[in-house]
Amino acid sequence: MKILGLSAKDxxxxxxxxxxxxxxxxxxxxxxxxxxxxTFNAGYPDLMQRFAIFGIFAIGFNILFxxxxxxxxxxxxxxxxxxxxxxxxxxxxxxxxxxxxxxAVITSGIFALLIGFVSLRxxxxxxxxxxxxxxxxSYNLAYSVLTPITNGETGLQVYSSDSQVLLGASxxxxxxxxxxxxxxxxxxxxxxxxxxxxxxxxxxxxIIAIIVFYISLRIFRSPFGLMLRAIKTNQxxxxxxxxxxxxxxxAAFVISGMYAGLAGGLxxxxxxxxxxxxxxxxASGEVVLMVILGGAGTLMGPILGAGFIKYxxxxxxxxxxxxxxxxFSWMPDWLSGLLIEISHFFVGKSWHxxxxxxxxxxxxxxPGGLVEAGQRIARLFKKKPPENGGKGSDHHPQPAPHxxx
Amino acid sequence: xxxxxxxxVGKRFGGLQALSDVNLSVAENTVHAIIGPNxxxxxxxxxxxxxxxxxxxxxxxxxxxxxxxxxxxxxxQMGISxxxxxxxxxxxxxxxxxxxxxxxxxRDGAFRxxxxxxxxxxxxxxxxxxxxxxxxxxxxxxxxxxxxxxxGDKRRLEMAMCLAQEPRLLLLDEPTAxxxxxDTNNTIDLLKEIKEKRDITMAIIEHDMxxxxxxxxxxxxxxxxxxxxxxxxxxxxxxxxxxEAYLGESV
Numbered sequence: 001m002k003i004l005g006l007s008a009k010d011x012x013x014x015x016x017x018x019x020x021x022x023x024x025x026x027x028x029x030x031x032x033x034x035x036x037x038x039t040f041n042a043g044y045p046d047l048m049q050r051f052a053i054f055g056i057f058a059i060g061f062n063i064l065f066x067x068x069x070x071x072x073x074x075x076x077x078x079x080x081x082x083x084x085x086x087x088x089x090x091x092x093x094x095x096x097x098x099x100x101x102x103x104a105v106i107t108s109g110i111f112a113l114l115i116g117f118v119s120l121r122x123x124x125x126x127x128x129x130x131x132x133x134x135x136x137x138s139y140n141l142a143y144s145v146l147t148p149i150t151n152g153e154t155g156l157q158v159y160s161s162d163s164q165v166l167l168g169a170s171x172x173x174x175x176x177x178x179x180x181x182x183x184x185x186x187x188x189x190x191x192x193x194x195x196x197x198x199x200x201x202x203x204x205x206x207i208i209a210i211i212v213f214y215i216s217l218r219i220f221r222s223p224f225g226l227m228l229r230a231i232k233t234n235q236x237x238x239x240x241x242x243x244x245x246x247x248x249x250x251a252a253f254v255i256s257g258m259y260a261g262l263a264g265g266l267x268x269x270x271x272x273x274x275x276x277x278x279x280x281x282x283a284s285g286e287v288v289l290m291v292i293l294g295g296a297g298t299l300m301g302p303i304l305g306a307g308f309i310k311y312x313x314x315x316x317x318x319x320x321x322x323x324x325x326x327x328f329s330w331m332p333d334w335l336s337g338l339l340i341e342i343s344h345f346f347v348g349k350s351w352h353x354x355x356x357x358x359x360x361x362x363x364x365x366x367p368g369g370l371v372e373a374g375q376r377i378a379r380l381f382k383k384k385p386p387e388n389g390g391k392g393s394d395h396h397p398q399p400a401p402h403x404x405x
Numbered sequence: 406x407x408x409x410x411x412x413x414v415g416k417r418f419g420g421l422q423a424l425s426d427v428n429l430s431v432a433e434n435t436v437h438a439i440i441g442p443n444x445x446x447x448x449x450x451x452x453x454x455x456x457x458x459x460x461x462x463x464x465x466x467x468x469x470x471x472x473x474x475x476x477x478x479x480x481x482q483m484g485i486s487x488x489x490x491x492x493x494x495x496x497x498x499x500x501x502x503x504x505x506x507x508x509x510x511x512r513d514g515a516f517r518x519x520x521x522x523x524x525x526x527x528x529x530x531x532x533x534x535x536x537x538x539x540x541x542x543x544x545x546x547x548x549x550x551x552x553x554x555x556x557g558d559k560r561r562l563e564m565a566m567c568l569a570q571e572p573r574l575l576l577l578d579e580p581t582a583x584x585x586x587x588d589t590n591n592t593i594d595l596l597k598e599i600k601e602k603r604d605i606t607m608a609i610i611e612h613d614m615x616x617x618x619x620x621x622x623x624x625x626x627x628x629x630x631x632x633x634x635x636x637x638x639x640x641x642x643x644x645x646x647x648x649e650a651y652l653g654e655s656v
Contacts, residue, residue, distance in 0.1 A: 005521075005523060005526075007523075007525060218520065218521050218523070219520045219521075221523050221524060221525065222519055222520050222521060222522050222523060222524065223509050223513075223517075223519050223522055223524055223527065224517075224518060224519050224520040224522075225520070225524075226498075226502060226505070226506065226509070226524055227506065227509070229495075229497065229498060230495050230498065230502075230506050232497065233495040233496055233497040233498060234493055234494065234495050234496070236493055237493040237494060237495060237566075238478075238495075238506070239476070239477045239478050239481075240455065240477050240478075240481055240486070240487050240489075240493070241478075241481060241486075241506060241507055241510045241566065241570070242478050242481035242482040242510040242511070242514070242515060242570065243478055243506075243510050243515055243516070244476070244478045244515040244516045245478075247516040247518075248516065251518055251520075255520075
C-alpha cells in the first residue's frame with residue numbers, strides 16, 4: 001500500500017508511528033493504579049504532551065543536525081520565540097490557539113533566517129558557538145531590555161487587563177482550539193484498575209506531531225534531503241559539483257527553527273505561560289542530547305530520544321524513599337536499607353546520573369543511538385542476507401541504510 | 406582561440422612567487438597535460454582555474470568568460486568539472502546517490518528548494534545516473550556505500566560524477582597519484598574511452614610520464630612557476646630544456 005506519495009515501506013512506517021502516537025495514553029499506562037510499578041506509568045496528560053512537543057522539537061532539530069551535520073547550540077531561542085508569540089496572541093486576541101501557532105512558526109522562521117544567515121558563514125565549532133551566542137543573547141535580552149515584550153523574570157502571561165479583543169462571553173478562559181479546551185480530558189475510562197486518560201491537549205499536539213513527522217519524512221526522501229546529506233558528507237565535492245551549499249543549509253536551519261517555534265508555541269498552548277528560561281542554553285543542549293541519544297540522521301531517533309529523556313526526567317526523578325521502601329519491603333531490613341542507599345545515586349534527585357551514564361553508554365557503544373540498538377536487535381532475530389536489487393527495485397535507488405527506520 | 410585561455414597569471418604566497426606570467430591556451434576537444442617537477446606551481450595553477458585561488462595578476466577566461474572572482478560552484482556551472490588528487494566523493498551515500506547528485510546539479514543548477522519531491526520518483530535522473538554508471542562499468546555497485554569502494558573504484562565514481570554534468574572542460578589533478586601500475590593503466594583506459602565517446606576537453610596535471618605520454622595531445626612544461634615549453638608529446642620527449650628542468654642539468 002502506498003499513500004501520500006510515500007513508498008510502501010515508508011507508508012508502513014508512517015502508519016506505525018500514527019498508531020503508536022494515537023495509542024500512547026494506553027501504551028504508557030501498562031501497570032494498574034495502586035500497584036508497586038504504577039510509578040512507571042507515564043500516561044498522564046502533562047507528560048504525554050511533553051513527549052509530543054519535544055518530539056516535534058527534536059524532529060525539526062534532526063533536519064538540521066542529523067542531515068547536514070551542522071550542530072546548533074541555540075535552538076531553544078526559537079522555542080522561546082514561539083512561546084512568546086502564542087501568549088501575545090492570547091493577550092491581544094483570545095485564547096484560541098489557531099491565531100498564535102501559525103504566527104509562532106512564522107516569527108521563529110524569520111528569527112531563524114536572521115540568525116542562520118549570520119551563523120552559517122562559519123561551520124563546525126564556530127557555527128555552534130555563534131548559534132550559542134545568539135541564543136544566550138536572546139535569553140539575556142528577554143530578561144532585561146525586552147521586559148516590555150517578555151515581562152522579564154515573571155514570564156509572559158495573560159492578565160485580566162489585557163485587551164483580548166476577540167474574546168466572546170461564553171468562550172473558555174484557558175487555551176482552546178475552537179472550543180476544545182486543551183487541559184480537559186475527553187475520556188477517562190477505568191478498566192479493572194487500569195486508569196486511562198484521553199486528553200484534548202495531547203491529541204491536539206499528537207496530530208500536529210504526526211503531520212510534522214510526515215513532512216520530515218518527505219524531506220528525508222526528497223532531492224533536497226539528499227543534498228543536505230551530501231553537505232554532511234563532503235561539502236568540498238558538493239561545491240565542485242556546482243551546488244551552492246549556503247542556501248541549502250540556511251533552508252534546513254530555517255525549517256528546523258520553525259519546528260522549534262511550533263514546539264514552543266505548543267508549550268504555551270498547553271499552559272498559557274512563556275518564560276525566558278525556555279531560551280537558556282540548557283534547553284538547547286537538551287535537544288542535542290535527545291537527537292544523539294535517539295540516533296542523529298534517522299527518522300525515528302529524535303522521537304525515541306525525546307521520549308527517553310522526558311521519561312527519565314519525569315519518572316525517575318519522582319521515585320522517592322517511600323516508593324523504594326514499598327519495592328524492597330519484602331527484603332530483610334539491612335538489605336533494603338542498602339539497596340535504598342544505592343538507589344539514591346540513580347533515582348529521585350539523582351536521575352541525571354542515570355541519564356548521563358545511559359548517554360555515555362550509547363555514545364560509546366551505539367554511535368547510531370537507540371535506533372542502532374533496535375536495528376541490532378532486529379538483525380539478531382532475522383538473519384537474512386540483505387536483498388540486493390531485486391527486480392522491482394531495478395529502477396529505484398535503495399535508501400542508504402542510515403536514514404531508514 | 407582555446408576553450409581555456411590563461412594570460413599573464415601570477416600568484417605570490419608571502420615570499421614565494423608560485424606562478425609568474427603563465428600563458429596557456431587549451432584547445433577545445435584536446436587532452437592537454439601540464440607537467441613539471443615538484444613545486445613547479447601545477448596545483449596552484451589548477452586552483453586558479455576552479456576559483457579556489459584568485460591570481461594576483463593576469464586573466465583566466467573559459468569559453469570567452471572570465472572565471473576570476475567566481476565561486477567554485479559558479480565556475481562548475483559554467484562547465485568546468487574537477488577530479489581531485491584523492492577522490493572526493495560522498496562516502497556516506499550510495500554509489501547511485503553520488504552520481505544522482507551530479508545529475509541534479511546539472512539539471513537544477515546551484516540551488517533549488519524541492520523538499521516535497523521524491524528522489525525515487527525522479528525517473529529521468531535515475532536513468533541518467535544508471536547510464537553513467539554503466540559507462541564506467543560500475544552498474545553492479547550502484548547500491549554499495551561509496552566508503553566501501555576500492556581506491557580505483559572511487560576514482561571511477563568521481564569521474565562518473567564529473568561526466569554526469571556533461572562538462573566542457575574536465576580538470577584532472579594527478580588522477581593516478583598513489584596508484585598501482587594496474588590501476589594506473591585502468592585509469593588511462595577509462596580516460597581514453599571517455600575521450601572517444603564524447604566531446605570533452607581535458608586538462609591533466611600529472612607526474613607520471615607514462616600517463617602523460619599515453620594520453621596527452623599537447624603538453625605544457627611548467628618549471629618554477631613559468632611555462633618552459635609547450636609542444637606535442639613527441640617533441641617534448643627529447644626536449645633539452647625539459648630534461649634540464651627534471652634532472653637539474655642537461656643530459
